[in-house]
Amino acid sequence: MGRLAAADREDRLLLIGLPILIGVVLIGWIIWRAVADLDDIEARLLTPASVLELTWQHLVIVAVCTVIVVGTAVPMGILLTRGPTRKLSPPIMGLANAGQAAPVIGVIVLLALLLGFGFWVAVLSLTIYAFLPVLANTITGLKGVDRSLVEAARGMGMSDMQVLFRIELPMAVPVILTGVRTALVLLAGAGAFAAFIDAGGLGELIQTGIVMFRYSVLVSGAILVALLALAVEWVGRLVEVYTKPKGLS
Amino acid sequence: MIRFIDERWADILFRSYQHGSLVIQSLILATLIGVGIAVLVTTYRGLSPAANAISAVGLTIPSFALLGLLLPFTGIGVVPSVIAVTFYAVLPILRNAVVGLQSVDGGIIESARGQGMNAMTIFWRVRLPLAWPVIMTGIRVSAQMSMGVAAIAAYVLGPGLGPYIFTGLSTVGGANALNYAVVGTVGIIVVALLLDALLVLFARLTTSKGIRA
Amino acid sequence: MxxxxxxxxxxxxxxxxxxxxxxxxxxxxxxxxxxxxxxxxxxxxxxxxxxxxxxxxxxxxxxxxxxxxxxxxxxxxxxxxxxxxxxxxxxxxxxxxxxxxxxxxxxxxxxxxxxxxxxxxxxxxxxxxxxxxxxxxxxxxxxxxxxxxxxxxxxxxxxxxxxxxxxxxxxxxxxxxxxxxxxxxxxxxxxxxxxxxxxxxxxxxxxxxxxxxxxxxxxxxxxxxxxxxxxxxxxxxxxxxxxxxxxxxxxGSKLKQLSLLRVRDLELVRPVTCRVGEDVDEVVARAEEAGEQSVIILDERDRPLEWVFLRTLRRHSTVTDPERELHTVVDHRSTLADALDSMLVSSHGGAMVTEGGRYIGVISYDTVTEHIRSAQNGES
Known part of the structure; x- marks a missing residue:
């Protein structure tokens, strides 16, 4: 637990506090579900099997998007910080920043109307949505590496690849991971919109709750989505604290 | 598309105005709340990790989920929209205000005190102006987030451009479905960029020339 | 290569x-x-x-x-x-x-x-x-x-x-x-x-x-x-x-010439030394016999540890390692300018000289100033 003690106070509060918060709320909800007097529709929507099924769908969407985002945004960030492609960095970042002003729900609906409903369109729109934080942090992280260290590494005879993988990326890891965590949390929340285009997930509970005026279902969905996002945040922070290269303060 | 916009010109403008207005009002409210809490937090230093932790948790809670949680209490309409938008808008402002106020150089405060300024004067004349650029950055982040939150708020029948997106969604297959979605989405982007430009201008005008980047 | x-x-x-x-x-x-x-x-x-x-x-x-x-x-x-x-x-x-x-x-x-x-x-x-x-x-x-x-x-x-x-x-x-x-x-x-x-x-x-x-x-x-x-x-x-x-x-600055002269070019003096663990009374007796007020403490590898006055040494019964950072040591290849700098922080009017980390003697302030004076006289 040495790592935890070394983390800053905000991280420590969250690392310890979040699981408690999540646990308390989740247990509270489970107890409520067990004792509450539910009508037919509510009971059918909130069976453990259906809730688990929706949670699973939600997680799959988030996981697939994260893999795609990290797999594309990090290499792109690397490309935009070196070689001839470096010149493209300002226009691409400008475009990405402006694009971030687009509401995610608008992007999802637009793409669904153009490409059809379903899982992959949800994944595509959410990937676009979560792309920027990872790209921006990859670029920031790589640019933040002290130039004199990069030159020292080259001066010792490291090839460009060795400089990238042994010097620049390890030092940029904390910043990149923060971007990935931000993206993950955004995805866990925005994953709720997948339900609008028939891609499943916990958003279905919220949507059905609103449409059918069943507040219990609506609130259950909202709580579960929020808990999922908090859990993702917790895992993200844990990974950050434990993967930070030891020598970096 | 052009016909679609042409026919609804007045309605689109009105909705854009509503959308912007909802966001701006929430932003003003959020700035007061965020800076207020930040002042408390920086006065009692031990509170700042807690404030940061709470704002991190707050930002984690998805807007759609928050609206769902608010709905049973506030009912449908403008109120939950304002509450939800303000709730999110507070968080980045709070975070930046804490950072901004904390990073004001202790030597400067010392020298202000040495010249006989009291705590109030120091806050208004020294700390706030020096922290202002950082706070403004927070407000810009908040503004952009709020645009999206306001769009989602439309699902619970709030005002603004959001309903166009949901109209597009619910009339899928209809002649105007795509038009609605495009106008709603692009409209929000335009309003967001306009507001951001306004905020940049405002930040320039309200930041001392001596510390302008 | x-x-x-x-x-x-x-x-x-x-x-x-x-x-x-x-x-x-x-x-x-x-x-x-x-x-x-x-x-x-x-x-x-x-x-x-x-x-x-x-x-x-x-x-x-x-x-x-x-x-x-x-x-x-x-x-x-x-x-x-x-x-x-x-x-x-x-x-x-x-x-x-x-x-x-x-x-x-x-x-x-x-x-x-x-x-x-x-x-x-x-x-x-x-x-x-x-x-x-x-x-x-x-x-x-x-x-x-x-x-x-x-x-x-x-x-x-x-x-x-x-x-x-x-x-x-x-x-x-x-x-x-x-x-x-x-x-x-x-x-x-x-x-x-x-x-x-x-x-x-x-x-x-x-x-x-x-x-x-x-x-x-x-x-x-x-x-x-x-x-x-x-x-x-x-x-x-x-x-x-x-x-x-x-x-x-x-x-034109004569002092720059000090940078050309190395410590080893001048004669070193050799005050009394002692080692960690020696009996203080014996060491003091040795120093007083030589008519000196201070001694230099060396470790087992002949590295200088400290240059102490006898009154400080008397606080213990055996010689101990003072475990302090030394500022008054120069290498024998150091310039006289460096040696003078070191002497300024010394209370003994000299700096300890090492060769490859091992103590070889002391360069005294008097030796350096004497050398400068004779150099100047020789020139004029």
Missing amino acids: TENHTDTGAQIELIDVVKRYPGQENAAVDDLSLTVPAGETVMFVGPSGCGKTTSLKMINRLIEPTSGQILIDGEDVTTKDATELRRSIGYVIQGGGLMPHMTVAENIGLVPGLLKWEKRRTRDRADELLDMVGLDPSTYRDRYPRELSGGQQQRVGVARGLAADPPVILMDEPFGAVDPITRQRLQDELMNIQAELHKTIVCVTHDIDEAIKLGDRILILKQGGRIAQYDTPEQILSAPSDDFAADFVGS
């Missing part, structure tokens, strides 16, 4: 080297020709913008020359792969340039790792080098750079430059980021190491005193990398080639 042990450095030749940056009217380095003899230390000095760092970085091709040739041991550096070339040249920069995410041993082992040395050999080498730069391997090898002081980081930086035993070492303002006392120490240590290894060292500095102290030769550059003077420190001080060189050196 192989990874085998090389006893001496290699000769470096710069022939008509030009560096011109696109869009700039004047060349950064204009037609520089220069020979650095094998095993010598050459200091590049000059005002900022004179092209001294550019010239240095062209040797390991961190900067590619626009035209001209650079030969190391007769081989044109441009005929080799740039990264291969750099692995065979040591590189030491200001502040050490240590990788913050790697331990001290990992930093030192970087180049051996690139050269695919065996793990064990790399580790032994790191320990050997730590020892050479005066850091205890068992204490420091697993530390991270941020856990070291500036001077220690710089020592590790020097060790890293030596790691693969390259014949040529390039240094870019190596001691620019540390305080004056630490700098003097590091310079002394570098002189010791060089006396043993005879590398070819090219070192950029803005400090003319450092250049005079460390350099076998000094290259004074003007704007555009043109040579103002390239000569031994003695010649540069006594016969500057032109006004530029004279101004840069700040000639």
Whole structure:
């Protein structure tokens, strides 16, 4: 637990506090579900099997998007910080920043109307949505590496690849991971919109709750989505604290 | 598309105005709340990790989920929209205000005190102006987030451009479905960029020339 | 260049080297020709913008020359792969340039790792080098750079430059980021190491005193990398080639001459010494018999630990290690200017002198001032 003690106070509060918060709320909800007097529709929507099924769908969407985002945004960030492609960095970042002003729900609906409903369109729109934080942090992280260290590494005879993988990326890891965590949390929340285009997930509970005026279902969905996002945040922070290269303060 | 916009010109403008207005009002409210809490937090230093932790948790809670949680209490309409938008808008402002106020150089405060300024004067004349650029950055982040939150708020029948997106969604297959979605989405982007430009201008005008980047 | 042990450095030749940056009217380095003899230390000095760092970085091709040739041991550096070339040249920069995410041993082992040395050999080498730069391997090898002081980081930086035993070492303002006392120490240590290894060292500095102290030769550059003077420190001080060189050196100052004289050129005195663990009464008796008020404490390897007054010594019954940082020690290769600096913080009117870390005597303030006076008289 040495790592935890070394983390800053905000991280420590969250690392310890979040699981408690999540646990308390989740247990509270489970107890409520067990004792509450539910009508037919509510009971059918909130069976453990259906809730688990929706949670699973939600997680799959988030996981697939994260893999795609990290797999594309990090290499792109690397490309935009070196070689001839470096010149493209300002226009691409400008475009990405402006694009971030687009509401995610608008992007999802637009793409669904153009490409059809379903899982992959949800994944595509959410990937676009979560792309920027990872790209921006990859670029920031790589640019933040002290130039004199990069030159020292080259001066010792490291090839460009060795400089990238042994010097620049390890030092940029904390910043990149923060971007990935931000993206993950955004995805866990925005994953709720997948339900609008028939891609499943916990958003279905919220949507059905609103449409059918069943507040219990609506609130259950909202709580579960929020808990999922908090859990993702917790895992993200844990990974950050434990993967930070030891020598970096 | 052009016909679609042409026919609804007045309605689109009105909705854009509503959308912007909802966001701006929430932003003003959020700035007061965020800076207020930040002042408390920086006065009692031990509170700042807690404030940061709470704002991190707050930002984690998805807007759609928050609206769902608010709905049973506030009912449908403008109120939950304002509450939800303000709730999110507070968080980045709070975070930046804490950072901004904390990073004001202790030597400067010392020298202000040495010249006989009291705590109030120091806050208004020294700390706030020096922290202002950082706070403004927070407000810009908040503004952009709020645009999206306001769009989602439309699902619970709030005002603004959001309903166009949901109209597009619910009339899928209809002649105007795509038009609605495009106008709603692009409209929000335009309003967001306009507001951001306004905020940049405002930040320039309200930041001392001596510390302008 | 192989990874085998090389006893001496290699000769470096710069022939008509030009560096011109696109869009700039004047060349950064204009037609520089220069020979650095094998095993010598050459200091590049000059005002900022004179092209001294550019010239240095062209040797390991961190900067590619626009035209001209650079030969190391007769081989044109441009005929080799740039990264291969750099692995065979040591590189030491200001502040050490240590990788913050790697331990001290990992930093030192970087180049051996690139050269695919065996793990064990790399580790032994790191320990050997730590020892050479005066850091205890068992204490420091697993530390991270941020856990070291500036001077220690710089020592590790020097060790890293030596790691693969390259014949040529390039240094870019190596001691620019540390305080004056630490700098003097590091310079002394570098002189010791060089006396043993005879590398070819090219070192950029803005400090003319450092250049005079460390350099076998000094290259004074003007704007555009043109040579103002390239000569031994003695010649540069006594016969500057032109006004530029004279101004840069700040000639005329008698005190500068102090930088030419080394501690070993003067006679040392040998006050009473003692070792940790000896009986204080015996030591005091020995000192009083010699008519002295103070003694020098040595450790078991003859390294000086402290110079104490007898009244301080009497506080204990046996001689103990005071475990204090020593500021009044100079190497026998140090300049008289350094020795005077050290004496200023000494309450004994002198500085302890070491050779390779071992105590060999004391240089007294009186000896130095006497020497200056006689030199002045001899001149007038």
